Amino acid sequence: MKYFKYKGKNLFCEKKRVLDICKNIETPFYLYSYNSIVNNFSKLKKALKGINAIIAFSVKANSNLSILKTLAKCGAGADIVSMGELKKALEAGIPNNKIVYSGVGKSKEEMAFALENKIEQFNVESLEELYTLSSIAKKKNNLAKIALRINPDIIAGGHPKISTGKKTDKFGISINDAHKIYDLAKNLKNIKVVGVDIHIGSQILKILPFKRAFKKVLSFSNDLEKKGHNIKNIDIGGGIGVNYSNDKDIDSFLYEYVDLIKNTFIKSNKTIILEPGRYLLANCGILVTKVLFKKYSENKNFLILDAGMNNLMRPALYDAKHIIKPLIKEVQTNDCLDYEVVGPICETADILSKESHLAKNISQGDYLFIDKVGAYGSAMSSCYNSKDLASEILVKDEKFYEIKKRIKTEDLTKFESIAPWLRKN
Ligand SMILES: Cc1ncc(COP(=O)(O)O)c(C=O)c1O
Missing domain, CATH: 3.20.20.10 (Alanine racemase)
Structure with a gap:
């Protein structure tokens, strides 16, 4: 039994269309079945x-x-x-x-x-x-x-x-x-x-x-x-x-x-x-993400996502290879390019996939997902570059629930304070 699968063009987690979750939850987010x-x-x-x-x-x-x-x-x-x-x-x-x-x-x-x-x-x-x-x-x-x-x-x-x-x-x-x-x-x-x-x-x-x-x-x-x-x-x-x-x-x-x-x-x-x-x-979790930009440089097609090594450390830390796929399957799958898929973090190591075969016409705002990240995914994530911590969603049949809210920079700066000698202007 597969719990993440395409029905028609759309990816479903159990009985829930993932695109419908994207209407309510900001990317990147972890999604579990x-x-x-x-x-x-x-x-x-x-x-x-x-x-x-x-x-x-x-x-x-x-x-x-x-x-x-x-x-x-x-x-x-x-x-x-x-x-x-x-x-x-x-x-x-x-x-x-x-x-x-x-x-x-x-x-x-x-x-x-x-x-x-x-x-x-x-x-x-x-x-x-x-x-x-x-x-x-x-x-x-x-x-x-x-x-x-x-x-x-x-x-x-x-x-x-x-x-x-x-x-x-x-x-x-x-x-x-x-x-x-x-x-x-x-x-x-x-x-x-x-x-x-x-x-x-x-x-x-x-x-x-x-x-x-x-x-x-x-x-x-x-x-x-x-x-x-x-x-x-x-x-x-x-x-x-x-x-x-x-x-x-x-x-x-x-x-x-x-x-x-x-x-x-x-x-x-x-x-x-x-x-x-x-x-x-x-295999119980995916990371849902969005394309920020596409860029061509030095004979490489870069796909820049809103998810990065701060959300998923495994590729940078262990050279782990995760499959990246579109949330909405392209009809013309033969018209593809090899992309280096990277995150927004200011580190050269912030590469999510060195080579992903994805549609040529993929564009800004398109949703993708990184497969099989239910283990050592969110658990290893950080706020590096003062990025938010991604939320986590659990799906059961057609229901979904936010089991961890997105943690924003403002939430974390509550724990920081300005040293007294720096307070005077
Ligand atoms: C002591 C110990 N037990 C269990 C595990 C879980 O390993 P795995 O996720 O490969 O099953 C680890 C992870 O490395 C570990 O260090």
């Missing part, structure tokens, strides 16, 4: 049937409250990396016993807040973090349930900047060191070892890196149990890739991934925690 999120989640849940699993959505991929609420209603847990994400996950109704806390740099305040809220597991990434957590838990007379994130030294991920499981990456603890730290953790007051954790990277579309990582984590977990640790959870992280280059269905990869989970862990009797972000959200 509610039913596509529910569908992605239930596909994964169904595939995992038979194993004891928590699907802990990686909140960093999209932390909008309505999105989190949608996933909470589906039965999702959350993988959080900050107190802000934890507050949002709890507000959305995600139960604390399905929340795991990842990240190399948790502050004391953040740890204390997570302890008060009795989350399922802290994924600890260093010895200092463990000591700090233990002392905070002691002060609060609380118990911190922990796993160590191990670094399996595996190369994976679609881009070096989203690889997290190599030994040179800042993430995790080597297996050798982890052995020692687990033994030490056992004797730390207010610390309870409950699991092991890995996350090797993102946008992974090959099964082999997962296979190697899962094998390592299982064998490590078995070794820990032999030494008397009680391992209840195996957290295998996120990383399932999506097909950004066309609309071909790659569900077969999802099923291969789930089969690997089952084959590896079914006999272990552990709770398997998954932390998918991109898989659940990427």
Whole structure:
């Protein structure tokens, strides 16, 4: 089932014509399909049937409250990396016993807040973090349930900047060191070892890196149990890739991934925690934008949009390629040009697509959309160049609702003030 598709010349999100939303909402804006999120989640849940699993959505991929609420209603847990994400996950109704806390740099305040809220597991990434957590838990007379994130030294991920499981990456603890730290953790007051954790990277579309990582984590977990640790959870992280280059269905990869989970862990009797972000959200959102100008220079056709790297960082940061299409399909599609599609930001890196094949007669004011930006889209956006933050819209069937209002420069300057010595003219 496709949730964004053309009917005649017009793009629809579910049963809503996107052009009708443009009449009410200023571009650029993010547009999500509610039913596509529910569908992605239930596909994964169904595939995992038979194993004891928590699907802990990686909140960093999209932390909008309505999105989190949608996933909470589906039965999702959350993988959080900050107190802000934890507050949002709890507000959305995600139960604390399905929340795991990842990240190399948790502050004391953040740890204390997570302890008060009795989350399922802290994924600890260093010895200092463990000591700090233990002392905070002691002060609060609380118990911190922990796993160590191990670094399996595996190369994976679609881009070096989203690889997290190599030994040179800042993430995790080597297996050798982890052995020692687990033994030490056992004797730390207010610390309870409950699991092991890995996350090797993102946008992974090959099964082999997962296979190697899962094998390592299982064998490590078995070794820990032999030494008397009680391992209840195996957290295998996120990383399932999506097909950004066309609309071909790659569900077969999802099923291969789930089969690997089952084959590896079914006999272990552990709770398997998954932390998918991109898989659940990427194809559920688009970024709707408008053409500001066209310009021909140095043998290139530039298309300048009102959306830029401030709205969508992925192309500039990760060389990510997203398909850009018109909201209203051109009849004469054979009369096209190759455009370099750029944003309005004063940075050379503000390129949304190096080569997009779009109609020759495209012109100022025409609407376009950038596909598959539901994950790591709005969540990574900024107000760079003092641009507004784009609004976010959720569609369900023929209904739509503004789930995040546009944040304007005036809203943000409220938090700025002129230093007293600058006030006198
Ligand atoms: C610890 C951790 N878990 C889960 C994820 C989600 O990854 P993905 O969106 O590729 O599933 C990330 C993102 O990189 C992460 O750092």
